[in-house]
Each structure stands twice: as C-alpha cells, then as structure tokens.
Amino acid sequence: MKQLNYMVVQHYSLLNKLFFGFVICIWLIRxxxxxxxxxxxxxxxxxxxxxxxxxxxxxxQIPQFIVxxxxxxxxxxxxxxxxxxxxxxxxxxxxxxxxxVLSYFIYFFVFNTFLxxxxxxxxxxxxxxxxxxxxxxxxxxxxxxxIRYYFYFMLCSAFxxxxxxxxxxxxxxxxxILKIQHVHFxxxxxxxxxxxxxxxxxxxxxxxxxxxxxxMLLQGMFFIxxxxxxxxxxxxxxxxxxxxxxxxxxxxxxxxxxxxFLVLLPFGFLVLSKNKxxxxxxxxx
Amino acid sequence: xxxxxxxIIVFFIALIYLMxxxxxxxxxxxxxxxxxxxxxxxxxxxxxxxxxVDKTTYYPFDFGREKMELILGPLDYYNNHLRxxxxxPVEHFVLTKRPHWNESELFNQIGEKVFTKxxxxxxxxxxxxxxxxxxxxxxxxxxxxxxxxxxxxxxxLKTISKNRLIDL
Numbered sequence: 001m002k003q004l005n006y007m008v009v010q011h012y013s014l015l016n017k018l019f020f021g022f023v024i025c026i027w028l029i030r031x032x033x034x035x036x037x038x039x040x041x042x043x044x045x046x047x048x049x050x051x052x053x054x055x056x057x058x059x060x061q062i063p064q065f066i067v068x069x070x071x072x073x074x075x076x077x078x079x080x081x082x083x084x085x086x087x088x089x090x091x092x093x094x095x096x097x098x099x100x101v102l103s104y105f106i107y108f109f110v111f112n113t114f115l116x117x118x119x120x121x122x123x124x125x126x127x128x129x130x131x132x133x134x135x136x137x138x139x140x141x142x143x144x145x146x147i148r149y150y151f152y153f154m155l156c157s158a159f160x161x162x163x164x165x166x167x168x169x170x171x172x173x174x175x176x177i178l179k180i181q182h183v184h185f186x187x188x189x190x191x192x193x194x195x196x197x198x199x200x201x202x203x204x205x206x207x208x209x210x211x212x213x214x215x216m217l218l219q220g221m222f223f224i225x226x227x228x229x230x231x232x233x234x235x236x237x238x239x240x241x242x243x244x245x246x247x248x249x250x251x252x253x254x255x256x257x258x259x260x261f262l263v264l265l266p267f268g269f270l271v272l273s274k275n276k277x278x279x280x281x282x283x284x285x
Numbered sequence: 286x287x288x289x290x291x292x293i294i295v296f297f298i299a300l301i302y303l304m305x306x307x308x309x310x311x312x313x314x315x316x317x318x319x320x321x322x323x324x325x326x327x328x329x330x331x332x333x334x335x336x337x338v339d340k341t342t343y344y345p346f347d348f349g350r351e352k353m354e355l356i357l358g359p360l361d362y363y364n365n366h367l368r369x370x371x372x373x374p375v376e377h378f379v380l381t382k383r384p385h386w387n388e389s390e391l392f393n394q395i396g397e398k399v400f401t402k403x404x405x406x407x408x409x410x411x412x413x414x415x416x417x418x419x420x421x422x423x424x425x426x427x428x429x430x431x432x433x434x435x436x437x438x439x440x441x442l443k444t445i446s447k448n449r450l451i452d453l
Contacts, residue, residue: 033351034419040355041415044408047362048375048399053313059398109313115354116362120316142291154318161319176325179437183331184357186442187435188346195441203439253350 004229007266008144012135013091019131019262020088023100023124026255027081037066037073037107043114051118054109063113066106076110079103087131097131104128121256126150127263148263152225155239159219167212174212175205181250201249211249218242232267239264330434330445334360337429338417348420355416363409364432364450366401373400410451428453 008015030036046063048054057063067073080103086096108125112118130147133140167173182198189195201208221238224231239260246252301315311317334357336343345357365374376396379386386392410428418425430451435442 029351033349033355034416035351035355039419041412041419043359044405044412045359045363045401046405049311050375050378051311051313055395055399059395114359116358116360117354118311118313119354120318120320122314122316125314154316158318158320158322161317161322165319165322165324167322170324172327173325176328177321179328179331180325183333183435183442184344184346184353187333187335187433188344190441199439199441202437251350 004232004266005141005145008141009135011266012140015262015265016091016131017088018265019127019259020084020100022259023084023128024081024088026124027084029255035111036077037110038070038077040067040073040114042067042070045116046113047116047118048113049118054113054118057109058113063110066110067114073110076103076106080107092134094132094134097128101125101128101132119254121254122154123254123257123259125256127259144263149226151260151263152222152235155219155222155242156226159216159222162216162219167216171209172205174208175202177212178202178208178249185251198249211245215242215245215249218245229267232264236261236264236267328437330436331442332364333433333435334364334450335431335433335447336417337427337431338421338425339427343421352420356420359409359416360413360430360450363406363413366406367450371401371403371406376400410453413451414453425453 027036031039034040046058048058065072066076079099083096083100083103086093087100090096104125108122126147130140130143133143162168178198178201182195185192186195186198201211218238218241222235225235243253243258298315301312305312305315305317309317309319334345336345336356345353345360348356362374366372369377373396379392410430413430414425414428417428428451429449432448432450434445434448436445437443
C-alpha cells in the first residue's frame with residue numbers, strides 16, 4: 001500500500017513532533033514521580049533477573065556505577081531531555097536522535113535493574129529508532145515498516161504465548177490473575193467502585209474468562225497486519241480498546257507503550273486526506 | 286542465490302528469537318512477551334505491604350500508580366531474598382533447575398559478580414527509608430514495613446498474618 005508509505009513520509013515532521021513532544025511529557029511525569037535516575041538516591045539492590053544482558057551489565061557493575069554517581073545519573077537524565085528537545089526542534093540534526101536512543105536505552109536498563117522487575121515498556125525505545133533516519137532517505141520508510149512489523153509481532157507473540165500455555169481452556173485464569181494484580185488496590189481502596197467491579201469479576205469466573213478471551217482476541221487480530229495494511233484502521237481501534245481494557249481491568253497504563261500508536265497513525269492521516277478530497281469533490285467516495 | 290544483507294539480518298534475528306522462545310529466556314533487546322500467560326492455579330495467599338511512618342499507615346497504592354513501581358518493586362525483591370534466608374532469588378531458581386551447577390567453578394565465579402551480596406541486603410532498609418522520605422517530603426523518625434498476607438473471600442481481602450520486614 002504505497003499511499004500509506006507516502007503518508008508516513010509526508011507527515012514525518014508531525015510524527016517527529018508528536019513523538020518527541022510525548023517523550024518530553026513522559027520525562028516530566030517521571031521527574032514529578034521521582035523516577036529519574038538521579039532521583040533514585042543511589043539504590044543498592046540490583047535485579048539481574050533471568051536475562052543474560054542484565055547478568056553482564058550487573059557483573060560489569062555498569063548500572064551500579066551509573067546510579068552510584070549523582071553527577072553521572074544526572075547527566076543521563078539531562079541528556080535524555082536535551083536530546084529529545086534537540087530532536088524536536090532540529091529535526092535535520094540526527095546527532096540528537098542518536099544521543100536520545102543511547103541515553104534512553106541506558107535509562108531503560110538501569111531503571112529496570114533497580115526496580116526489582118524488568119518492565120516490557122519498549123514503545124519509546126523502538127519507535128525512537130525510526131527517527132535515526134532522515135525524511136528523504138529510503139531507510140526511514142524501511143525502519144518505519146520494520147518497527148510496525150515488530151509492534152505486530154509483539155502483540156501476536158503475546159497472543160501465541162497465551163494460546164500455547166492453554167489459557168483458552170483455563171476458565172479461572174483471569175480470575176486468579178485479578179486477585180494477584182489488584183491486591184494492593186483492594187488493600188488501599190476496599191470501597192472504591194473499581195474494587196466492587198474487580199471483586200465482581202473475580203467471583204464470576206465465566207465473565208472474567210470472556211474478558212480475557214476478548215483481550216486475547218484484540219492481540220490476535222494483529223496477525224492481519226502482516227499481510228495487509230488495509231486494516232490498520234481496525235488495528236488502531238483494536239489497540240485503543242486493548243489499552244483501555246488493560247487500564248480498566250488490569251490497572252496497567254504504561255505510558256511508554258502509548259507511543260506505539262505512532263506506527264498506526266499514518267492510516268488516520270490517509271483517511272483524513274481522503275475525506276478532505278471527497279469534500280473538495282476531487283475524489284468520489 | 287544472492288540474498289540481500291537485510292534479509293540475512295532478518296533471518297538471524299528470527300533465528301535468535303526462535304531459540305530464545307524455546308529456551309524461554311529473554312536476552313535484552315530480544316524481549317519475550319509471555320507475561321500473564323503462565324497458569325496461575327488456585328491462589329490461597331496474597332502478599333501485600335503496609336508501611337508505617339511515624340505511626341501513620343500507608344499502602345503502596347497510596348503513592349499513585351507511577352510511584353508505586355518504586356515503592357513496591359524493590360521492596361518485593363528484597364522480601365524475596367528474606368524468604369530465601371538472604372539467597373538471591375535468581376540464584377535459587379537456577380540452582381533448583383540445575384543443582385549440579387553449584388559445583389561449577391565458572392557458575393560460582395559469575396555468581397560472585399552477579400548475585401546479591403549480603404552487604405547490599407543490609408543497606409537496603411536505609412536506602413528504602415530515603416526513598417520514602419523523598420516521596421513523602423518529610424523526615425522519617427521511625428519506619429516499620431510489614432509484609433501482610435491475605436486470603437481472598439467473596440467480599441474482598443481478609444488478613445491472615447502480618448510480619449515485620451523493616452524496623453528502623
């Protein structure tokens with residue numbers, strides 16, 4: 001679908017502004033919540049997990065070295081912000097994009113090392129890669145396509161994991177997950193309306209099972225994207241429902257992962273431009 | 286057959302991904318997306334935390350969704366160590382799967398560099414106190430952190446036990 005690729009290139013500047021504007025918002029939210037590296041007060045307990053990459057990093061003392069120095073951790077945070085600002089206002093200078101990818105990746109793995117959990121919020125990390133290339137380079141559109149496929153792979157892979165591990169036949173699965181997922185919420189807000197909803201879902205395994213199936217289906221739909229771009233609009237809606245569902249039922253709202261919307265937006269631009277053309281009378285519906 | 290380099294790269298990435306999926310091992314940046322898919326089974330006991338700061342009780346959720354990551358994640362990881370009498374949970378997992386690695390010199394050498402050291406565990410409560418002081422914007426004179434075990438009833442949570450984790 002060449003029209004869609006054309007839309008991507010034509011809206012390069014807007015996509016860039018939306019992305020880095022959003023990244024700066026995330027940075028500010030993290031600053032407000034004391035989640036930047038220099039605000040972690042030199043944490044002491046690194047979590048290596050079952051990931052050889054983290055074993056190497058922790059073994060080489062790299063994350064410990066970065067957070068151990070107030071100046072160095074502040075430099076990473078500052079570089080992340082300034083390179084995002086540079087990428088936003090000086091789109092042609094690709095050094096800013098390189099510095100952003102580098103500083104964000106450092107932030108990502110150091111943060112994960114000391115938060116006791118390896119988060120899968122990789123939206124910003126992957127989407128930022130496409131802006132390493134200039135608008136007029138062929139590689140930009142190739143990078144955009146690759147990242148789009150990776151995003152679809154991510155959701156399809158999540159769907160397949162659930163399928164292979166037999167979630168389809170496990171009626172209690174979501175009910176049990178809800179118990180674990182919401183223990184802190186139920187502990188702090190036992191009389192909140194959302195607590196009533198969660199308790200109702202936990203007690204009604206069939207209903208929670210159907211919701212789990214719906215969430216699985218929203219992920220599985222992304223298989224379509226590997227074969228055609230015609231239904232990117234449908235997938236955009238699907239991802240929107242998935243995000244809302246995750247927030248409502250699982251209390252998950254990962255800001256970084258909202259940046260994946262960017263790979264679905266060109267479809268929206270295409271629809272808008274067609275509607276404009278229809279209104280002008282240059283195109284028949 | 287003259288394959289373009291980009292196809293060769295994609296082929297190798299796919300091969301690495303396939304291997305990691307078979308081994309069920311994540312190797313950043315090759316992320317695995319199997320979260321929430323593992324069978325949970327019947328949940329008898331649920332673990333949460335209660336933070337008492339100068340006789341005022343806070344729950345991790347009181348700190349807000351974003352900040353809760355910082356309040357809860359490291360504390361949970363620390364508690365996992367305490368449950369294993371100070372052993373690193375990852376080390377424990379590996380040795381449960383491969384007990385003979387305990388004899389391996391290479392594994393022990395890697396472990397010395399990678400796994401949690403006892404002094405890191407001892408320093409944790411002091412670091413955690415500074416994080417809470419920053420989050421609450423006040424100096425803490427007395428901090429107690431409890432691990433609270435709940436069971437789920439049809440109406441919500443019911444406390445089973447309360448265990449003191451940190452007392453500073």
